[in-house]
Amino acid sequence: MNNLPQSNVRAAILIAEEPPIFRFNSFPFPGVVITPTEAREVINYASRSSAPRATIDFQQTILGTEPRERPALSDDASRGPGRSYDGILKPDLMAPGVSILAAYYPHATGPRIGNNIFLSTDYTLLSGTSMACPHVSGTAALLKAAHPDWSPAAIQSAMMTTANPLDNTNQPIKDMAFDYTAATPLGIGSGLVDPNRALDPGLIYDVSQQDLVNLVCSMNFTPEQTQTLIRSSHNCSTPSADLNYPSFVALFSFAERGRTLTRRFQRTVTNVGDGAARYRVKLERPENTTVRIRPQTLVFQKKYEKKSYVLTIRYKADIETQNRDGSLTWIEENGKYRVRSPIMVSAGADNFD
Structure with a gap:
């Protein structure tokens, strides 16, 4: 992907189904990643059309049934x-945490175009x-x-x-x-x-708070260590790890x-x-x-x-x-x-x- 800026093409269609590639948030070239199944449809369309065209539109997250589309x-x-x-x-x-559209520090460089154009952004994928x-x-x-x-x-x-x-x-x-x-x-x-x-x-x-105190008291800490963790007066008469x-x-x-x-x-x-x-x-x-x-x-x-x-x-x-x-x-x-x-x-x- 990082070699694409050196090519003469204007955009790229990448064919892959390895999950890590869908987590790229550094994509310094216009393009899209599609699966081999989707690639066959694109190839059939391109081979039958005298002037094939493609557009890239933003799409909301849609969960499918393929392994890479399911929660994992x-x-x-x-x-x-x-x-x-x-x-x-x-x-x-667990909670969603992969390729999340997140607010971002706008004065830091984010996306780039080619090798020498760096952009700032209010949002990025993290x-x-x-x-x-x-x-x-x-x-x-x-x-x-x-x-x-x-x-x-x-x-x-x-x-x-x-x-x-x-x-x-x-x-x-x-x-x-x-x-x-x-x-x-x-x-x-x-x-x-x-x-x-x-x-x-x-x-x-x-x-309760006492339940948590009982747990700490069961951990065989020194009195000083126990006091540091609890940070209050405590009663260790009923220690319990359960x-x-x-x-x-x-x-x-x-x-x-x-x-x-x-x-x-x-x-x-x-x-x-x-x-x-x-x-x-x-x-x-x-x-x-x-x-x-x-x-x-x-x-x-x-x-x-x-x-x-x-x-x-x-x-x-x-x-x-x-x-x-x-x-x-x-x-x-x-x-x-x-x-x-x-x-x-x-x-x-x-x-x-």
Whole structure:
């Protein structure tokens, strides 16, 4: 592409289907990229016309069913487990972040024509976490405006439990970095954020300030380090690593390889639906695990009522198959709500060093 300015042609049609080429935001020559299938149509048209013509028009993003047209995990996306603390499954979710039309500093050089004409612009195409973050932040702001009484944890829960792990063909979201195989929660978290569904999630996993203090207190920091993190007077009398989080990760270390381990999680959900409701659990077990949910039905008599349940996972510390994923979904009996949490059986972060 960078050699095109040295040619004598006025514009170019590039034929390619490799996903990275569609992320170019440095295109110093008039042109368009089309797929081999589209190329056959262009060639047929050009060969049959005595004066073929082409125009380039801006088109809104349209999702298709080809691999490069579906929502997918970018090959350069950050992946878990979390290095600072792997006891909470990370990332939480994914959001659009590739080739986003974004506001840009107008006094910096942006596009160029040929090799010596540099232009400034108020907008450009950018990719990365800096583009996905505004989508998530905007969704959080929307939820806070709709539910002023919700805590940050409640807003986070609503986004996570309503995120979509499927693409627009109802297949698992694929990972571009691994030849479009199915992505795991270590790449997409709960899935692609869905602002409309997050507005009315049915159930939320809430967290208090003391819950967060209990988590920090469980991390074996010195008193000085704990005080630095919490930045307030704190009570470490009830340390607990089992935060009321909308996802689950059952860890094992290299030293535990071959052993059968059991991990128990306790969670509390709050009914934020319209009123009384009954939920039944649907479970997708990670491979080669035994999972038990107690109770398997949650019955709420009124809005804001809380109910607790316990998830127990029994699994083998298999270093050869480090990551096994599944999910737990609470489904409202009338089908209005599906409150989904990913489950990950994973080697701890130390095994990835």
